[in-house]
Amino acid sequence: MKNLVLLGGGYGNMRILHRLLPNNFPEDTMITLIDRTPFHSLKTEFYALAAGTSTDKEVRVTFPEHPRLDTVYGEITKIDTKEKLVYLDKDRTVQYDDLVIGLGCEDKYHDVPGAEEYTYSIQTIAKSRCTFEKLCGLPAGSTVAIVGAGLSGIELASELRESREDLKIKLFDRSHRILREFPEKLSNYVKSWFEKNNVEVIAESNITKVEPNLLFNHEDVIEVDSVVWTAGVQPVKVVRDIEDIEKDSKERPIINQYFQLINDEHVYVIGDCASSELPPSAQLAEEQAERVVKVLKARFKNEPLPEKMPEIKLKGYLGSLGKKHGFAHVMDTAVTGRLARLMKSGYLWFYKRQVES
Ligand SMILES: Cc1cc2nc3c(=O)[nH]c(=O)nc-3n(C[C@H](O)[C@H](O)[C@H](O)COP(=O)(O)OP(=O)(O)OC[C@H]3O[C@@H](n4cnc5c(N)ncnc54)[C@H](O)[C@@H]3O)c2cc1C
Structure with missing residues (x-):
């Protein structure tokens, strides 16, 4: 065999x-x-697991079975x-x-001292569970810093806002505008959502060190209760x-x-x-x-390989801002609000159905 x-x-x-x-x-x-792990983890949903708005079971799918498929854990x-x-x-x-x-x-920590030791992660299901325990167990009014305002940092910040209204959430963005590589309409929409929902976005940040309960941004030393790393x-x-x-x-x-x-x-x-x-x-x-x-x-089939493989064309990106709002960039079109969120939820539903069948 x-x-x-x-x-x-x-x-x-x-x-x-x-x-x-x-x-x-x-x-x-x-x-x-x-x-x-003895299941397929839905990594794209780890932000919701960490924020406590999705359960562990909702972000995993069992592997298929077949007489000639051996699964080794x-x-x-x-x-x-x-x-x-x-x-x-x-x-x-x-x-x-x-x-x-x-x-x-x-995670890549870019040699930032203390980043690996003192920050939480949403890169594996096990780490996302630990992050959930930390974030959801914080005392009232605690400060959470999220380093990195890419898709996963944005989704975590917004989901955490919906999960815990009492927390102070600070999202550190290296760039001058959030979602810099997307159309400005999307950046403005996400920025205003954060303003309305009391998530502080710190633009042009440069995190140089992390210590227990302290985050160093340029020359500023910021007191924090917990830091999540989504910066590479x-x-x-x-x-x-x-x-x-x-x-x-x-x-x-x-x-x-x-x-x-x-x-x-x-x-x-x-x-x-x-x-x-x-x-x-x-x-x-x-x-x-x-x-x-x-x-x-x-x-x-011992057939020759195609001389040229078909080019990969991606369909676009879907992002959530909590459970009701979202943003999407699909086929060069920017979509915001409930429709974008519905598109994301629909896609997840369809994906789960497809892999579970
Ligand atoms: C919060 C978040 C939101 C995201 N949102 C989106 C999105 O909306 N759209 C999108 O397209 N992408 C999104 N991404 C990115 C997407 O999740 C990844 O690009 C995708 O998971 C990559 O798939 P993969 O097949 O390479 O590996 P993965 O899906 O990461 O799977 C790797 C597998 O390898 C296993 N594994 C790793 N190391 C070992 C080891 N040493 N021994 C045994 N097993 C191991 C893991 O358990 C895992 O099952 C998001 C990522 C995050 C973190």
Whole structure:
């Protein structure tokens, strides 16, 4: 039996499973899915888990079952592409013939002293649970700082505002205007939502140090009760540590148009941990997965690979401001308010239905 091993049951590899199961892969092949958690985590909803407005169960989906799908749960500690071996905790190893690495990303702290030690995170489900316990357990009137006003920082700040009206929330944005890379209409909408809902946005900030209950922004020292870090990501360590492969300046493995490592056609990399010109997103991971499926199917049939793979065109972005308002940038159109929020909720509903079926 050949073994197609999928590392990480995130958005990318869920799409691969969805396309290959139940019978789009050869009889002489089995699929092994490895993840530390026994379910697919809906990472795009971790802000709501951390803010206490979604339950743990609402942000996870069970993995599919199939007689030739083996699910292995544990911590992946090393990927050896020379020996074609994946190492796991408890001295376990898994041998592969083909490997798809979809292990996602973790926080990047940009060498800011104290950031790793003294801030909370929403990058994994376990860390989001800890963040929930901290934020929702804070005494009345406490101050929460959120460092980084990208999509996840904005969604966390607004959701936390709805969850805890009593908290002082400070959102630190490095740029001069929130959502700088989106149309100004969206920036203005989000800015006015924060003003109306008493979330302080500190523009052009530069966090230089974090200490227990203290945040250093330029020369200002700010007293805080808790800090959440949403200010940058990097591939997970086990991917950064893969030896003898080419990586880009962000330590992401460089891949060819088939999403294979440059010198190894048996190893594919997708999602947040793969080198790409496009910003990381669940949508990108899924689009990359679609293309890997195309390549795998051709290889299952010993057919030549397409000379040129179809270009990835992303549909846009959906963001929430609490449970009732939102913003979207879809097909070059900016949408704000309840409609945008409905689009986001509808998309989540549809996604869950699709992966649960
Ligand atoms: C709060 C928030 C909101 C977001 N909102 C959006 C959005 O609205 N739209 C959008 O497109 N994107 C959004 N994103 C980004 C999106 O979640 C990621 O781009 C997406 O999850 C990447 O998918 P992936 O398949 O690369 O990996 P992931 O979905 O991150 O999955 C990686 C998997 O690997 C497993 N894993 C990692 N390391 C190990 C290990 N060592 N051992 C075992 N298992 C391991 C994890 O448990 C996980 O299941 C958001 C992210 C956050 C944090």
